Amino acid sequence: MSQHILEIKHLQVWFHTIDGVAQVIQRVELVIEPHQAVGLVGETGCGKSVTAKAILGSLPVPPAEIKRGEVIFCNQDLLSLRVKQRKQLLKQSMSYIPQDPMTSLNPVFTIGQQMVDLIKWHKCANIGLGGLLGLRGWTKNKPARKTALQLLDYVNIPAPEKIVDSYPIELSGGMRQRVLIAMALVGDAQFLIADEPTTALDVTIQKGILNLLEERIEERGIAILYITHNLGVARRLCARICVMYAGNVVETGPTLELLEDPAHPYTIGLINSVPKLTKESYVGIEGTLPDYLRPPSGCRFHPRCRYAEEICRNTPPSLREVGEHRFVSCHMIESFR
Amino acid sequence: MTPCENLLSVESLYKAFLGKKKGLSRARTPAIKAVNGVDLEVKRRETHALVGESGSGKTTLGKTAIRIYAPTGGTIVFDGRDITQLAGRGLKAFRREAQMMFQDPTSSLNPRKSVSATITLPLRIYGNISSRQRKVRVEELLATVGLPRPFQYRYPHSLSGGQKQRVGLARALATRPSLIVLDEPTSALDVSVQAKILSLLANLQQEHDLTYLYITHDLAIVRNIATTTSVMYLGRVVEQAETENLFSNPRHPYTKALLSAIPIISEEENRHKPAEVTLEGDIPSPSNMPVYCGFFSRCQEKMAECQQVDPALVQVENDHWVRCLRFAHRREEERMLYPFTTKGQRS
Numbered sequence: 001m002s003q004h005i006l007e008i009k010h011l012q013v014w015f016h017t018i019d020g021v022a023q024v025i026q027r028v029e030l031v032i033e034p035h036q037a038v039g040l041v042g043e044t045g046c047g048k049s050v051t052a053k054a055i056l057g058s059l060p061v062p063p064a065e066i067k068r069g070e071v072i073f074c075n076q077d078l079l080s081l082r083v084k085q086r087k088q089l090l091k092q093s094m095s096y097i098p099q100d101p102m103t104s105l106n107p108v109f110t111i112g113q114q115m116v117d118l119i120k121w122h123k124c125a126n127i128g129l130g131g132l133l134g135l136r137g138w139t140k141n142k143p144a145r146k147t148a149l150q151l152l153d154y155v156n157i158p159a160p161e162k163i164v165d166s167y168p169i170e171l172s173g174g175m176r177q178r179v180l181i182a183m184a185l186v187g188d189a190q191f192l193i194a195d196e197p198t199t200a201l202d203v204t205i206q207k208g209i210l211n212l213l214e215e216r217i218e219e220r221g222i223a224i225l226y227i228t229h230n231l232g233v234a235r236r237l238c239a240r241i242c243v244m245y246a247g248n249v250v251e252t253g254p255t256l257e258l259l260e261d262p263a264h265p266y267t268i269g270l271i272n273s274v275p276k277l278t279k280e281s282y283v284g285i286e287g288t289l290p291d292y293l294r295p296p297s298g299c300r301f302h303p304r305c306r307y308a309e310e311i312c313r314n315t316p317p318s319l320r321e322v323g324e325h326r327f328v329s330c331h332m333i334e335s336f337r
Numbered sequence: 338m339t340p341c342e343n344l345l346s347v348e349s350l351y352k353a354f355l356g357k358k359k360g361l362s363r364a365r366t367p368a369i370k371a372v373n374g375v376d377l378e379v380k381r382r383e384t385h386a387l388v389g390e391s392g393s394g395k396t397t398l399g400k401t402a403i404r405i406y407a408p409t410g411g412t413i414v415f416d417g418r419d420i421t422q423l424a425g426r427g428l429k430a431f432r433r434e435a436q437m438m439f440q441d442p443t444s445s446l447n448p449r450k451s452v453s454a455t456i457t458l459p460l461r462i463y464g465n466i467s468s469r470q471r472k473v474r475v476e477e478l479l480a481t482v483g484l485p486r487p488f489q490y491r492y493p494h495s496l497s498g499g500q501k502q503r504v505g506l507a508r509a510l511a512t513r514p515s516l517i518v519l520d521e522p523t524s525a526l527d528v529s530v531q532a533k534i535l536s537l538l539a540n541l542q543q544e545h546d547l548t549y550l551y552i553t554h555d556l557a558i559v560r561n562i563a564t565t566t567s568v569m570y571l572g573r574v575v576e577q578a579e580t581e582n583l584f585s586n587p588r589h590p591y592t593k594a595l596l597s598a599i600p601i602i603s604e605e606e607n608r609h610k611p612a613e614v615t616l617e618g619d620i621p622s623p624s625n626m627p628v629y630c631g632f633f634s635r636c637q638e639k640m641a642e643c644q645q646v647d648p649a650l651v652q653v654e655n656d657h658w659v660r661c662l663r664f665a666h667r668r669e670e671e672r673m674l675y676p677f678t679t680k681g682q683r684s
Binding site: 043044156158172173202203204205206207208211229230231232233235236259260269270271272273274275276277278279282283284285288 | 390391392497498527528529530531532533535536554555556557558560561584594595598599600601602603604605606609610615616617618619620
């Protein structure tokens with residue numbers, strides 16, 4: 001138990017909308033160990049970001065409702081903690097890199113002002129007695145600014161003295177993303193949730209950011225939940241991959257094994273859809289994501305699955321162990337493997 | 338080489354966007370040179386890929402080449418005709434032959450127009466056909482892009498991303514063009530849908546003898562579908578070659594860095610990648626471009642002279658062009674053996 005940094009047990013999240021109840025997360029099971037990056041992979045609308053927000057407690061309730069489940073972080077169930085306690089716990093040990101570098105920074109403050117505020121909030125620089133007492137006028141800004149400069153330098157931003165006084169609009173997408181990563185590193189959190197931090201970026205810059213995160217895992221031994229739809233990126237950074245489809249974790253396992261020998265029909269389809277450098281043929285997956293207001297009965301993948309049989313239409317499958325550290329949620333797995 | 342082998346050829350094309358006005362004076366901030374002297378030849382029925390990072394001028398080049406933007410300088414020859422100065426009726430007639438498919442499926446369709454209205458608009462503008470014929474054509478086009486007939490009555494908000502892109506493609510095909518500029522048609526889509534759209538594009542190319550100018554930053558797609566590839570950096574083509582050749586033997590340091598950064602999902606793919614190169618340093622601003630090689634600030638193989646000379650695009654092999662001083666030098670040594678050819682020398 002205690003060796004896991006985060007464990008999600010049977011998470012179920014519904015959204016109450018005008019048209020009815022959208023059963024967005026049906027069953028998410030996830031385990032993250034320290035010193036490890038876990039990739040949460042899936043297509044648009046499969047519930048990756050909702051899972052992340054459920055962990056962070058930033059889902060709007062209502063319309064969201066967490067029907068059941070446990071999110072155990074540092075041996076405490078986040079969902080049953082009181083708001084104040086949860087905030088305190090998350091502030092100390094969890095941090096988040098948002099998806100969109102264009103809208104996640106405040107456009108009317110300079111990078112430096114935003115970072116200094118955050119550093120003061122985290123109290124991780126010498127901010128003077130006034131700062132500790134929360135007296136605005138008596139706070140020391142200089143040490144916080146110095147910390148900000150160090151962090152910007154750490155994420156390989158050239159000429160941080162210049163960047164720290166510029167507004168977000170003056171920076172390119174790659175720069176802003178690196179600023180957000182620097183901000184996520186304030187407070188030295190042991191656990192980092194990265195929600196598609198490199199999706200909007202070019203491959204050369206993406207590689208730099210992945211190297212940076214990799215370094216952080218090695219140096220500080222942090223754990224990362226890396227949300228992405230790009231299997232190649234997940235392969236580079238993550239020790240384990242969780243594949244999600246329509247609100248369910250359908251397969252999980254060590255990265256290389258999972259990519260070499262996928263077991264769930266959806267994972268197979270996903271891997272076969274990626275254009276590869278070897279010029280292997282690639283085919284998509286027939287059909288579309290189900291409507292969450294009227295999800296299919298049984299296995300949610302059955303309308304698109306080649307191997308679907310009677311049992312798939314009636315009973316939702318649960319995760320079963322099929323190999324060392326490998327779990328698959330599929331009824332028919334024995335018949336086609 | 339007969340002039341008609343190339344459907345589109347572009348010679349030292351420039352496109353600059355005027356800077357912002359400074360207050361009440363006439364002064365402006367420096368112009369942004371988005372396309373800075375590009376030579377490009379797109380052969381008939383080929384898929385020519387334009388790759389490069391964001392801000393390298395790929396989209397501007399694509400749009401300028403089919404006269405969506407007016408070029409600042411240079412010539413564009415389409416199907417043997419000079420279209421650089423076309424205006425009015427001539428330009429309208431040309432637009433039938435070169436169409437564009439856009440990157441963002443949502444913002445490229447009018448939310449207040451039904452699918453059939455979107456697809457008939459080009460038919461109304463260019464084809465003098467009756468409304469009954471138009472209806473038939475819309476159904477034909479929907480079938481071509483693999484959408485069921487009742488979709489013509491639907492509106493963009495009720496379509497998925499992949500379906501919207503199919504509508505965008507049907508609209509581009511409506512005037513039976515010979516060239517389609519595809520501006521990252523799949524970057525907003527999921528991989529399972531992307532594969533379907535890519536195979537649709539390949540089938541349509543076969544059936545309708547289409548030529549594609551494919552703008553993308555996804556090199557794995559390029560490797561799979563493109564015949565020729567041009568790599569752009571800071572408004573210039575830095576390397577151009579047949580795709581096979583480019584991947585097996587990249588010459589420009591930027592191309593090497595780009596190829597080595599492709600995220601891959603299997604070990605076999607590693608054999609098709611060059612050794613790891615990591616880029617550091619800053620990209621110069623397109624409004625304040627250095628007079629020397631634009632890649633100097635990030636180059637891993639730079640030499641002292643690189644900061645003095647602006648290299649020209651030189652041919653290093655048959656159909657393989659590179660804009661790098663290292664190869665310009667080598668060519669000069671070989672000058673005695675082969676006739677020296679340069680392309681796109683700055684005037």
